[in-house]
Amino acid sequence: MNKRAEQVETTRQRIVDAAVALHGSVGPAKTTIAGVAEQAGVTRLTVYRHFADDAALFSACSSHWLSQQQLPDPAAWSELTDPLTRLHAGLADLYRFYRDGEPMLRRIYGDWAALPEGHRSDLAQRNNFFRDRLLEPFPEPDSGRLRAVVAHSVSFWTWRSLCHDNGLSNDDAVQAMTGLAAMTAGLQQPC
Template structure:
């Protein structure tokens, strides 16, 4: 083995180890942010608090995330990656409007129940949520409504589409299931019945 090869291997090992350490530090910061967003809420989560929980300095946090928007987007992406997300593309397999609505709302309400604590705090503190994250969430909500309303023969009437939109939001699930004590299945049934009633009047 040449002297050059001997000197290269340790250098490569050190670079690899450093990269792993950087990756672990970044992950610790993200997980600290996720924890604080899900317990205190985004508006009450400071960079100092994230740094303290992650066991790093504020400078280290900023070295990995130059601004709070970048950190929030990484935090949001990490949390979502650990959830079983709603799958509107699968709802489209149901040709019957009512069956599609039932499948879609059941999928959404399952997701809302599983992520209730985080969703409650993020929606409460939406003023502290970066605009790109808010816009992405709103775009997804519009997709939910489009898929569910699109099952009706000539698209849903405005009033019916509005009720479908109301049925898809987290606050509706929370009102029916947390405040009024319904199960997810009962909440789905209530909203489907309401949409059917509007459909009959259209």
Template sequence: MSDQQRTTRPRGYEMRKRAEDVGRTRQRIIEAAVHLHGTVGPASTSIAAIADRAGVTRLTVYRHFPDESALFAACSGHWLSRQELPRPEAWSAFDSPVERLTAGLTDLYRFYRAGEQMLALVIRDVHAVPQAIREARERMNRRYVEVLAGAWPDADADADAPVRRAVIGHAAAFTTWRSLCREQGLTDDEAVELMVVLVAAVGTTS
């Protein structure tokens, strides 16, 4: 073995170990932020609290995440990666408006129930959520409504379309699910059935 090989291999090992240590530290910080966001909420989650839970200094947190948006994006991405997300592309397979709405709301309400604690705290503390994260969530919510409303014939030209779209948006909201299922005690299936009836009734009484 040459002198160069003797010096290169240990240095390469040290570099890999350092990279792994950095990665583990970053992951601890993210997991600490996720835990705090899901227990006390974003507004009550300080960098000091994240650092304490992760077992690092505040400086280390800032070294990995120079601003709040970067930390929140990593936290959000990590939490979402552990969820079974709604699949609007699967809803699109249903041509029948009622069948698509039923499939979509069933999927959304399942997701809301599974992620209820985090979703409730993030919505409560929306003022503390970085704008980029809020905008991404709003885009996804609009996507849900577009897919669900798009099953109705001539959805864009129909005079009832704006009202129907508003009712679908209401039905697809986390706050609606929580009101019906947590506050009023309906099951997810009962809430879905009720909202489908409500949306289907748009335009039938005029």
């Protein structure tokens, strides 16, 4: 019985690994069950035996990929009470994560419309959570302009534009976005 369970788990993991590889190379929109099956060396029916639908496979793929990453740590940011210090630390943490995961994140965000609705919602909520944690210590965190600037700063696409497309280092991008938030909030940016 244990050997059978191990074989089932090994097959399931091969399928998840295949989905991760395809999501990272061709993106979720071009990843098919047939492609996952071929990459994993199983039949399409075997994929469906392990995963009832694309959303279940996407969830397993996402969980597996995320388990291999050093995720941002908003709890650590929340310990910082100075608004610009927290913003700087949070953006540095996020931008490190974005740089480390850029190939996969570019495919995921680039195929936004092809993602299962629940995952789009989770990603949007995660960005809102990051924005809100970073806004908490500001004197007027509900200012529409400041919310927009901080929301923009936590976006993967903002990081990608600043660093990947325009050659800034993560630190330079963090400084630029912190400076913009400081100016928007009417605060002095620390040197």
